Amino acid sequence: MFKSSGLIALLMMAFALFAAACAPTAAPTSAPVVQTVVVKETAAPQVITATPGAPAPASGSLAMNGAGATFPFPLYSKWFYDYAFVDPTVKFNYQSIGSGGGIAQITAKTVDFGASDAILNDEQLAKAAGIQMFPTVAGAEVLAYNLLGEDGKPITALLKLPYTATADIFLGKITKWNDPILQQANPDIKLPAKDIIVVHRSDGSGTTYIFTDYLSKVSPEWKEKVGNATSVKWPTGLGGKGNEGVSGLVSQNDGAIGYVELAYALTNKLPYGIPQNKAGEYVDVGKTPEGVQQAMSDFGANLGDKLAISIVDAPGKNSYPIAGYTYLLNYMNQEDCTKGKKFVEFFKWALTEGTKDATDLKYVPLPDDVKQQVLGKLDKMTCKGNPL
Amino acid sequence: MSVIAEIKRQKRNSPWSELVRRIEHGDVIFRTLTVVAGLLVVLVTAATGFELWQNSALARAKFGLDFLTGTNWDPVIEDFGALPFLYGTIQTSIFALLIAVPIGLGIAIFLSELAPAWLRQPLGFLVELLAAVPSVIFGLWGLYVFVPSVVKPFAQFLNDNLGFLPIFQGPVFGPSRLAATLILSIMVLPTLVAISRDVFLAIPNAQREGALGLGATQWEMITQNLIPYGLSGILGAIILALGRAMGETIAVTMVIGNNLDLSASLLHPGYTMASIIANEFTEATTDLYREALIEIGLVLFALTLLVNIIARLLVWRVARRIPTEARA
Numbered sequence: 001m002f003k004s005s006g007l008i009a010l011l012m013m014a015f016a017l018f019a020a021a022c023a024p025t026a027a028p029t030s031a032p033v034v035q036t037v038v039v040k041e042t043a044a045p046q047v048i049t050a051t052p053g054a055p056a057p058a059s060g061s062l063a064m065n066g067a068g069a070t071f072p073f074p075l076y077s078k079w080f081y082d083y084a085f086v087d088p089t090v091k092f093n094y095q096s097i098g099s100g101g102g103i104a105q106i107t108a109k110t111v112d113f114g115a116s117d118a119i120l121n122d123e124q125l126a127k128a129a130g131i132q133m134f135p136t137v138a139g140a141e142v143l144a145y146n147l148l149g150e151d152g153k154p155i156t157a158l159l160k161l162p163y164t165a166t167a168d169i170f171l172g173k174i175t176k177w178n179d180p181i182l183q184q185a186n187p188d189i190k191l192p193a194k195d196i197i198v199v200h201r202s203d204g205s206g207t208t209y210i211f212t213d214y215l216s217k218v219s220p221e222w223k224e225k226v227g228n229a230t231s232v233k234w235p236t237g238l239g240g241k242g243n244e245g246v247s248g249l250v251s252q253n254d255g256a257i258g259y260v261e262l263a264y265a266l267t268n269k270l271p272y273g274i275p276q277n278k279a280g281e282y283v284d285v286g287k288t289p290e291g292v293q294q295a296m297s298d299f300g301a302n303l304g305d306k307l308a309i310s311i312v313d314a315p316g317k318n319s320y321p322i323a324g325y326t327y328l329l330n331y332m333n334q335e336d337c338t339k340g341k342k343f344v345e346f347f348k349w350a351l352t353e354g355t356k357d358a359t360d361l362k363y364v365p366l367p368d369d370v371k372q373q374v375l376g377k378l379d380k381m382t383c384k385g386n387p388l
Numbered sequence: 389m390s391v392i393a394e395i396k397r398q399k400r401n402s403p404w405s406e407l408v409r410r411i412e413h414g415d416v417i418f419r420t421l422t423v424v425a426g427l428l429v430v431l432v433t434a435a436t437g438f439e440l441w442q443n444s445a446l447a448r449a450k451f452g453l454d455f456l457t458g459t460n461w462d463p464v465i466e467d468f469g470a471l472p473f474l475y476g477t478i479q480t481s482i483f484a485l486l487i488a489v490p491i492g493l494g495i496a497i498f499l500s501e502l503a504p505a506w507l508r509q510p511l512g513f514l515v516e517l518l519a520a521v522p523s524v525i526f527g528l529w530g531l532y533v534f535v536p537s538v539v540k541p542f543a544q545f546l547n548d549n550l551g552f553l554p555i556f557q558g559p560v561f562g563p564s565r566l567a568a569t570l571i572l573s574i575m576v577l578p579t580l581v582a583i584s585r586d587v588f589l590a591i592p593n594a595q596r597e598g599a600l601g602l603g604a605t606q607w608e609m610i611t612q613n614l615i616p617y618g619l620s621g622i623l624g625a626i627i628l629a630l631g632r633a634m635g636e637t638i639a640v641t642m643v644i645g646n647n648l649d650l651s652a653s654l655l656h657p658g659y660t661m662a663s664i665i666a667n668e669f670t671e672a673t674t675d676l677y678r679e680a681l682i683e684i685g686l687v688l689f690a691l692t693l694l695v696n697i698i699a700r701l702l703v704w705r706v707a708r709r710i711p712t713e714a715r716a
Contacts, residue, residue: 098671100678123674204668227465229463230463232464233461238561238645239645239646241646245531248531249563252532252536
């Protein structure tokens with residue numbers, strides 16, 4: 001007993017000493033940024049080994065470091081790999097640590113550029129004075145589902161979800177597959193009288209941000225009760241970690257439905273559903289990715305100086321409703337002229353030559369009207385106050 | 389005057405030569421090294437606690453002690469409470485130990501007392517191999533194989549037959565606290581087995597011979613002599629296993645369903661402290677949100693420390709009591 005209290009006292013003393021020693025030196029309160037590279041959004045992992053056979057060129061003398069969003073990671077990896085052949089003097093490094101980490105790092109200027117799926121709020125913009133968001137591509141999301149029909153065979157048809165049905169399912173208001181709202185929209189499918197099991201992402205993600213953004217737009221009730229963020233308090237359902245977690249839970253539970261990125265649904269051949277758009281149409285985004293470009297164009301005129309806007313629930317007849325931009329973040333006035341120049345050169349390449357990579361990986365390149373605005377903004381970048 | 393007496397006199401008179409003698413034989417160096425190593429552990433623990441404390445200042449100021457009892461976790465309105473996670477962590481680790489301890493002890497006793505010599509090595513090796521399996525593998529295996537083929541039918545069985553008990557109430561999902569509990573009990577098994585087997589092997593044979601000599605059966609020898617004799621070591625193994633269960637992150641996250649459910653039922657999805665950090669830290673975009681997650685880390689750290697201290701006290705109590713009874 002004596003020994004134990006002695007040990008505890010020693011521990012407490014060490015603790016107190018340490019605390020005292022650190023207190024006056026304004027202990028670090030900055031964000032402890034996770035440095036490990038976590039590839040969470042395994043949208044299309046096979047693409048990282050791009051152009052097999054061709055040797056990677058020697059690493060460039062200039063290193064450009066970036067960090068942030070996981071959603072565009074497969075595309076950025078491919079871009080940076082391919083760009084090394086275009087300009088061998090520069091080597092891009094990208095760590096997909098998540099949008100939160102990306103915003104924190106570019107704000108602290110510990111990286112040369114950041115990346116985020118979420119639109120920066122006013123507070124975040126104020127903290128990083130002079131920062132600019134540049135949309136690179138957009139991505140769409142679909143509702144993967146798993147349902148055995150009454151004959152015991154899996155239903156694989158394209159499921160049509162009326163305008164507010166998705167929100168009602170995720171709010172727990174539509175609980176049966178043979179709910180009249182769903183059955184009427186899908187006259188060709190005989191929906192069974194089974195419970196709907198809702199599956200959502202458990203990890204914070206840009207995918208969740210876009211999906212809850214969509215639900216908030218189509219359902220005032222969702223907006224009021226739950227809201228829009230990278231993680232939310234889900235009214236119902238199971239949480240799976242990452243796209244693979246969601247698809248795992250969906251594929252194991254008869255009657256499950258969950259949102260995943262389009263690329264993930266297509267590469268894994270998951271049956272999926274699409275929501276009705278604002279104009280009342282169903283756009284099968286798996287076959288016509290132009291639906292996302294249409295959604296970007298619908299809001300193209302409103303991009304403004306911020307170059308950031310939500311494109312969910314787009315009004316166009318051919319627009320797909322669940323989609324979002326992903327952004328690179330950088331300062332309009334650069335401190336290092338070479339790095340600023342290289343960033344702009346790369347970005348221009350990505351918006352022109354790089355669109356092929358994007359389409360290959362099921363991301364959607366910017367439509368012309370949006371692209372012109374981004375290029376215009378890039379031309380206005382400066383270095384120490386002078387044009388680049 | 390003898391030579392030895394002369395040397396002794398010189399030693400007394402010359403502190404310098406005394407010091408040289410001790411350094412030559414490595415005592416001072418060895419002592420210094422071990423003291424530094426020991427202090428390093430204290431320092432790392434203290435620094436971890438301090439960092440967690442420091443970096444959760446915003447959340448602590450906003451929520452105070454209500455953080456521990458808050459049942460809401462809503463990043464949109466930034467209202468954070470730790471109770472669902474605290475509850476999930478404690479519930480899954482306790483139940484995991486309830487399953488794993490009897491099995492682990494059984495394996496350890498079999499390996500040390502009953503197994504034929506040729507079987508001991510390979511079987512022990514297999515159990516230790518379990519410890520080398522990365523937890524993400526347990527998680528993926530759990531999600532794609534174990535949960536659909538074992539946990540779900542088992543949960544359905546429990547619900548059908550024992551559904552009147554609060555802990556087995558439905559509805560039945562695959563991913564659940566039960567799934568996490570079962571995965572955890574497999575994951576802590578190697579720790580339990582390896583340590584308690586070594587504890588049994590370290591018990592002097594005189595104990596066994598004495599018990600058998602007095603007419604005890606093998607069962608009586610094991611339960612009345614060996615287990616009480618090795619109890620403090622076994623408790624140590626249980627503490628380590630509990631630590632592993634409470635801190636396990638990725639495997640649990642993949643099978644627990646990640647839901648703020650606070651019901652007693654093991655068949656419902658739940659959430660643990662390690663899981664919420666792993667899930668949400670990367671995309672925690674505001675300061676308060678991030679600091680609330682760090683405070684969860686602080687709570688987990690404090691809980692682990694508390695459990696360790698309580699268990700340590702328990703071990704000392706047992707160790708003091710046992711010698712007079714079992715080791716007499």
